[in-house]
Amino acid sequence: MLTTKDTKVHKERPESGVQSxxxxxxxxxxxxxxxxTRPAAAQSGGEVTNARVxxxxxxxxxxxxxxxSPIPVQNATVTFRTADGIAQTQPLTVNxxxxxxxxxxxxxxxxxxxxxxxxxxxxxxxxGTSFTSPQYDFIYSDNRFAWQTLEEGTLRAHWYDxxxxxxxxxxxxxxxxxxxxxxxxxxxxxxxxxxxxxATVSDLQSALTLGGQTxxxxxxxxxxxxxxxxxxxGPEQSNALERLAPHELAHVLLYQSxxxxxxxxxxxxxxxxxxxxxxxxxLDMDATLAAAxxxxxxxxxxxxxxxxxxxxxxxxxxxxxxx
Numbered sequence: 001m002l003t004t005k006d007t008k009v010h011k012e013r014p015e016s017g018v019q020s021x022x023x024x025x026x027x028x029x030x031x032x033x034x035x036x037t038r039p040a041a042a043q044s045g046g047e048v049t050n051a052r053v054x055x056x057x058x059x060x061x062x063x064x065x066x067x068x069s070p071i072p073v074q075n076a077t078v079t080f081r082t083a084d085g086i087a088q089t090q091p092l093t094v095n096x097x098x099x100x101x102x103x104x105x106x107x108x109x110x111x112x113x114x115x116x117x118x119x120x121x122x123x124x125x126x127x128g129t130s131f132t133s134p135q136y137d138f139i140y141s142d143n144r145f146a147w148q149t150l151e152e153g154t155l156r157a158h159w160y161d162x163x164x165x166x167x168x169x170x171x172x173x174x175x176x177x178x179x180x181x182x183x184x185x186x187x188x189x190x191x192x193x194x195x196x197x198x199a200t201v202s203d204l205q206s207a208l209t210l211g212g213q214t215x216x217x218x219x220x221x222x223x224x225x226x227x228x229x230x231x232x233x234g235p236e237q238s239n240a241l242e243r244l245a246p247h248e249l250a251h252v253l254l255y256q257s258x259x260x261x262x263x264x265x266x267x268x269x270x271x272x273x274x275x276x277x278x279x280x281x282x283l284d285m286d287a288t289l290a291a292a293x294x295x296x297x298x299x300x301x302x303x304x305x306x307x308x309x310x311x312x313x314x315x316x317x318x319x320x321x322x323x
Contacts, residue, residue: 048133058210061104080119161199162233177246204230220248222255242279250277268304272322289320
């Protein structure tokens, strides 16, 4: 530190002026450096580690993290959304040891099965500084079942009832079904396609109900690249796989071709194309169509544009002419 005496000596000895300038320069440099680094240190006064999600499908989703900071936490939140959905922000409970979490009630606030959920954490400290974690994601899988998986190219087949031979049959039907769908939508898949095979209609129906959707033997979430069907291992599995797998895969491929514009198509067109992709004809549909023509009981085209009837009988009357 310079004293008054030092200053006088420097004035009396001009030859040391260069040294004085160098000393002042060093001091100024240190002050500037300290002035720059101190706010940066305050801004980085903490971090989020061990971010993770634990969930029970149809029941709850726990967003968990560890907040590390020498400064007390004033508040913290988690923000999450489906990949193409609206984000919501919820407060975290922060414990004294820095562990933090929020439990989402999936029984009251339904999310689509196998949806990709994006999430991140925001933290504000007691001194007013704040920081945000990176974004993370997870798949809201139906983990009520122990799924087996077989992959081939962009196709991934999943099943929980049946042996490896059944899984191979699922993959074979999916592969040939995708080829059939490509005759109607001539393109290669733009991303992975997952086909989940439930052993019973009730298992599939419960998954859809817990996700806020309803239907019976098959369902596609084309925006997720997911097809869900109900097929039991056994002598009838081949016919069911060759009808249901191509049908739902056609929906996914059509969405990958059109993007959000897929939702602007009339239902009779999307379902008609999907029915046309099936590897074997549905004789029940053919009989329903013939009977409806004979009795002049076909549904008006205007009723087939927005949604199909929920009951099985009238749904057949919608599917048959759409094909």
